[in-house]
Amino acid sequence: MSSKKYHFETNAIRTQTERSQHREHSVPIFATSSFVFDDAEQARALFANELDGNIYSRFSNPNNDEFIQKLCLLENTEAGIATASGMAAMFISIASFLKAGDHIVASRSLFGSTHQILTGLLPRWNISHTYVDIQADLSTWEEAIQPTTKMIFVETPSNPGLDLLDLEALGKLAKQHGLLFNVDNCFATPYLQNPADWGADLVTHSATKFIDGQGRAIGGAVLGKKEAIDEVRFLARHTGPAMSPFHGWILSKSLETLSVRMERHCQSALHLAQFLEEQPEVVSVKYPFLPSHPQYELAQRQMRMGGGMLTFELKGGLDRGKRFLNALEMLSFTANLGDSRSICTHPASTTHSKLSEEEQARVGITPGLIRVSVGLEHPEDIQSDILQAIDRSK
Numbered sequence: 001m002s003s004k005k006y007h008f009e010t011n012a013i014r015t016q017t018e019r020s021q022h023r024e025h026s027v028p029i030f031a032t033s034s035f036v037f038d039d040a041e042q043a044r045a046l047f048a049n050e051l052d053g054n055i056y057s058r059f060s061n062p063n064n065d066e067f068i069q070k071l072c073l074l075e076n077t078e079a080g081i082a083t084a085s086g087m088a089a090m091f092i093s094i095a096s097f098l099k100a101g102d103h104i105v106a107s108r109s110l111f112g113s114t115h116q117i118l119t120g121l122l123p124r125w126n127i128s129h130t131y132v133d134i135q136a137d138l139s140t141w142e143e144a145i146q147p148t149t150k151m152i153f154v155e156t157p158s159n160p161g162l163d164l165l166d167l168e169a170l171g172k173l174a175k176q177h178g179l180l181f182n183v184d185n186c187f188a189t190p191y192l193q194n195p196a197d198w199g200a201d202l203v204t205h206s207a208t209k210f211i212d213g214q215g216r217a218i219g220g221a222v223l224g225k226k227e228a229i230d231e232v233r234f235l236a237r238h239t240g241p242a243m244s245p246f247h248g249w250i251l252s253k254s255l256e257t258l259s260v261r262m263e264r265h266c267q268s269a270l271h272l273a274q275f276l277e278e279q280p281e282v283v284s285v286k287y288p289f290l291p292s293h294p295q296y297e298l299a300q301r302q303m304r305m306g307g308g309m310l311t312f313e314l315k316g317g318l319d320r321g322k323r324f325l326n327a328l329e330m331l332s333f334t335a336n337l338g339d340s341r342s343i344c345t346h347p348a349s350t351t352h353s354k355l356s357e358e359e360q361a362r363v364g365i366t367p368g369l370i371r372v373s374v375g376l377e378h379p380e381d382i383q384s385d386i387l388q389a390i391d392r393s394k
């Protein structure tokens with residue numbers, strides 16, 4: 001395995017499972033449920049945790065280990081666990097640390113299923129939460145902290161509002177109060193921001209999005225200090241939300257190209273955002289690296305580039321938003337993001353339709369809001385399709 005002596009791109013490519021006697025160049029898929037013991041003494045030592053080594057693929061496998069070693073180098077964390085999905089990562093990163101009576105402070109702007117964990121599942125085990133609006137200042141976060149609070153959980157940039165949270169300020173707050181700081185870094189990816197550098201104890205990922213980058217595989221990861229990850233490993237080993245070796249192989253391969261893909265996603269997204277700002281039928285555009293973004297300065301400080309996601313608001317509200325989606329010719333209409341193929345969604349009529357208009361507004365959703373995951377097609381083709389759909393949906 002490689003070490004921190006290399007740059008991001010090199011670590012993402014050259015961190016590799018040890019070559020076997022077959023002298024393969026590309027890492028094979030270790031499609032095996034279990035691993036053979038050399039002798040009784042080795043088996044005893046492996047089970048006693050005196051030796052590091054593979055026993056059973058529910059809790060360790062060379063492909064998943066390679067994926068995690070890479071992610072740790074890219075996120076500046078010591079250890080990690082690969083999971084079957086992003087949601088498995090979110091859940092075990094919380095469940096490993098909170099017990100009955102505990103409390104969690106979270107940003108109100110959360111991925112839908114994370115919201116369901118906090119509101120629909122954790123209360124069953126008497127774990128409560130307080131939401132803080134994404135625009136709230138630091139004192140509001142501090143006021144939400146109770147004597148039973150154990151964790152602060154956030155996403156930045158938020159989905160779909162693309163609002164940012166100040167990771168440095170929240171990291172310090174968490175530290176002052178002795179709380180675990182858990183950051184879902186799915187939207188930014190390790191290429192754009194490293195929450196651990198700002199004090200995050202846990203960095204959580206859906207690898208399904210930009211990390212896979214091609215809409216093929218579901219996966220996730222929890223990363224952090226070794227001590228914290230040992231807690232997560234206990235829960236994961238005995239409850240089984242394991243990533244399959246096949247997905248570990250795909251996702252590790254995907255990381256090899258993460259930097260070049262993110263560069264292009266971000267460049268195309270910035271160009272598209274600038275282009276949309278000039279369109280008369282567009283009321284507003286939100287993108288972290290547009291000077292018109294209310295947190296442009298924070299974005300510049302916290303992120304390397306603006307990310308692959310942008311939103312814009314069309315004149316004409318809910319119906320216009322739906323007509324726009326129906327008028328698209330090339331861009332996909334699907335519930336994913338971070339794909340090589342550009343994707344448009346209309347949160348008010350789909351993912352967030354169960355919220356009232358007031359609740360939608362609180363998480364940054366207006367009736368005509370369109371979310372774009374800017375893909376890797378030629379930027380002019382993405383722009384033309386959006387422009388013709390704007391025209392035809394008038």
Ligand SMILES: *Cc1c(COP(=O)(O)O)cnc(C)c1O
Pocket residue numbers: 085086087088090111155159184186187205206207208209218219220
């Ligand atoms: C998609 C997503 C998740 C969930 O990940 P899955 O891999 O779909 O389980 C969690 N957080 C964010 C921000 C996401 O976009």
